[in-house]
Amino acid sequence: NPALLGQQPQLSPALLEVAQNQPLTLSPCSLSPGLPANTSPQPQTTDLHRGEPHRGRRSSRTRFTEQQLETLQGVFEATPYPREEEYDRLSALLSLPNRVIVVWFQNARQRAHNSGEDEGQGDSQNENSMDLTYEYYTHPDSPVLDSSTPCTDSDHLTAKGEQTPPTRKQEDKIISPQANTSPAPVHTQNGTSDADCFLQPCSH
């Protein structure tokens, strides 16, 4: 397929990775309910991740520890589409770059999708052909907040004084697609984040 498409310049990469995430003390209560709260983190990414990937090279494959996988899997089962805050949390909790978490979820979704597809063994009902695997999609917003606490605050206090400008930037893909991979992990930082929701059914 790709072959024939006009290809755009594949530019190179250049990625600088982000270094980020230091394991900070995580708040005690954060995790999702019932999840394995990983208590002895210390995993670590290959380090090639941040240190300095070969410039232009694909970032090295992250090796997740068993625990990390366990946690990720747990969260995934609960919420296949975590909100950004969740990514951030996991990022901090597992000491993995945000980007890695995001990618993991993307792959996990795909994986689930695929396996669900042919998993059916006997085939049986052929309901419509559509692979609505997304059926269970719940829109991208998952509050998941705490379990025990009375839902009080979920957030905010706006600091009106100064908002952190995100400065997230990204350039046009046309010109240089590489943008997101590296420089600014999008939100890697700026803690902001938050959610949004697309509710809007119609259209098209």
Next chain:
Amino acid sequence: NPALLGQQPQLSPALLEVAQNQPLTLSPCSLSPGLPANTSPQPQTTDLHRGEPHRGRRSSRTRFTEQQLETLQGVFEATPYPREEEYDRLSALLSLPNRVIVVWFQNARQRAHNSGEDEGQGDSQNENSMDLTYEYYTHPDSPVLDSSTPCTDSDHLTAKGEQTPPTRKQEDKIISPQANTSPAPVHTQNGTSDADCFLQPCSH
């Protein structure tokens, strides 16, 4: 699958010289070190917002929180053409720049107009066979809703002002977990009625 699609759909406007040089200053510390990493959603604005007319870059896309959207939507349903004071109020209430509010209303009007026009909206039961449009995020319902939690409309005070959601309507979509059975989940946020009629060209 993709068959021969035109390459890029829309991009390519002008390739303006993207001066990407713009230093992206990545802010080093995003998560406040030492703080619970988790969550501090606080909406932010870019700051690019008003400073100057887009010099160089378009102001970054605001991501509304669920709550903000809820409020906006509520107000919108009541008054598609708010008066200026209303904008101000919302601005303060939601901690968003005035411009953003104004723009949101403009877009909301257009959105309502369009969808009302070509879409019966009365539910879309037809079997669409739209190719493989994966309709991902279409589901407006959130999975995780706890049953009784009061939190739903906890509006709380966001920092500065107390809120008084003036006209908050029911906007919440019903959260009905209808698991399977629906081939086409499309749900419209207002099932019936609620016609989108408002939108009369106000008065002036």
Next chain:
DNA sequence: GTCTAATGAGTTGTAATTAC
């Protein structure tokens, strides 16, 4: 060879712009 993290092209919804 398998498994799967990482990549990138393609799609969609919509905030922000521009034109009117």
Next chain:
DNA sequence: GTAATTACAACTCATTAGAC
């Protein structure tokens, strides 16, 4: 103000490649 457009941002899906 509306209408049309542009630029993102978040996603899917197909691929590529790195470690076993």
